[in-house]
Amino acid sequence: MKIFKEHDNRDRDVIIINKDSLVLRLFRSKEFYNSSNSAFGFGGIAFASLSTGYLTETFRDIGYIPGETIRSIFIVLGIITLVLAVRSVFRWYKLKNGHEPEEIVRSLLNHNETPKTFPVKGRL
Numbered sequence: 001m002k003i004f005k006e007h008d009n010r011d012r013d014v015i016i017i018n019k020d021s022l023v024l025r026l027f028r029s030k031e032f033y034n035s036s037n038s039a040f041g042f043g044g045i046a047f048a049s050l051s052t053g054y055l056t057e058t059f060r061d062i063g064y065i066p067g068e069t070i071r072s073i074f075i076v077l078g079i080i081t082l083v084l085a086v087r088s089v090f091r092w093y094k095l096k097n098g099h100e101p102e103e104i105v106r107s108l109l110n111h112n113e114t115p116k117t118f119p120v121k122g123r124l
Contacts, residue, residue: 015108025104032099035092042085049078 053074059067097103 017108028095029099032095035088039085039088042081046078046082046085049074053078
């Protein structure tokens with residue numbers, strides 16, 4: 001019976017961090033991915049609303065609401081969603097360097113206040 005030697009290449013540093021700091025860093029990572037998705041969603045709604053408001057020649061009246069009011073609703077909705085899309089792109093750009101798991105751990109190791117590292121001897 002052969003006995004194989006087990007090679008463990010894992011880093012054995014243990015990082016101690018409080019729960020709130022870890023939740024905040026993971027929330028920022030989640031916010032990065034959500035902001036890229038919402039930027040495309042809001043951008044599509046803005047494009048559709050603005051193009052409908054500007055390219056449609058006349059809007060029909062719906063009950064007591066005149067057609068020009070409906071056109072202005074489309075334009076205002078397009079401008080609001082365009083602002084939301086720009087805000088999502090800005091948030092994505094601000095968070096693009098700190099969302100990877102390796103970057104989160106590196107920032108925890110380089111941070112001086114909260115985390116402390118302890119080498120672990122033996123097996124985990």
